[in-house]
Amino acid sequence: MCEILIPACHGAAIDVKEGQTIAVVDIEGAQVVDFFAERAGNPGEFVSPGVTIDCNESLRLQIGDLIYSNLYRPMFEILADDVGEHDLLHPCCRPEMYDFFYHNGSEHPNCLDNINRSLGENRPIIRPINLFMYTAVAPDGKIEVRKPFSRPGDRVVLRARMDVRLGVAACSVSESDCNGGKCTPVKVIVED
Numbered sequence: 001m002c003e004i005l006i007p008a009c010h011g012a013a014i015d016v017k018e019g020q021t022i023a024v025v026d027i028e029g030a031q032v033v034d035f036f037a038e039r040a041g042n043p044g045e046f047v048s049p050g051v052t053i054d055c056n057e058s059l060r061l062q063i064g065d066l067i068y069s070n071l072y073r074p075m076f077e078i079l080a081d082d083v084g085e086h087d088l089l090h091p092c093c094r095p096e097m098y099d100f101f102y103h104n105g106s107e108h109p110n111c112l113d114n115i116n117r118s119l120g121e122n123r124p125i126i127r128p129i130n131l132f133m134y135t136a137v138a139p140d141g142k143i144e145v146r147k148p149f150s151r152p153g154d155r156v157v158l159r160a161r162m163d164v165r166l167g168v169a170a171c172s173v174s175e176s177d178c179n180g181g182k183c184t185p186v187k188v189i190v191e192d
Helices: 049-056 095-102 111-119
Strands: 002-006 011-016 021-026 033-039 042-046 066-068 074-081 129-131 134-137 143-146 154-160 164-170 186-191
Touching: 002 011, 002 164, 011 111, 011 186, 021 033, 033 074, 033 111, 049 066, 111 164, 164 186
Parallel strands: none
Antiparallel strands: 002 186, 011 164, 021 154, 021 186, 033 042, 033 129, 033 164, 066 074, 074 154, 134 143
């Protein structure tokens, strides 16, 4: 077993083998986790929320669903989920986003930089699976980010369907309800 603590507003790279399980734990509750992954040895194949929406024909993830790569291959299977509400729409927060909404992007910690730094890359945009993030979608298509439903200790458990390298970040947005108004650490547990 491998247990990784990711401090608030930080990220980590984690290597996972096919068949291993990944538990992502919201330690204090109401904390979003930006969950990104690349196929081991091939950063050109990576997790895709858009393809996941397409293949599952849903904006929501449920137990038993698969999370797909940009090449329409299954990367993960959802084995357990204490929350049942995750976001597949938003890209990683980044300096430009902080400037647009809050006028404070300079030097603000952000998930794009945290995941890129962890993976040793420089992707211009990353579209992760935003675990625990609650985005309300109105009938007219308007969206609103609200406080996550996750409580202390809630988790999502996935099984890797291929060898992957994860880039995981504890989201850095404290300016809105995205993380309940504060940023806290998260934990990732990988087991055989």
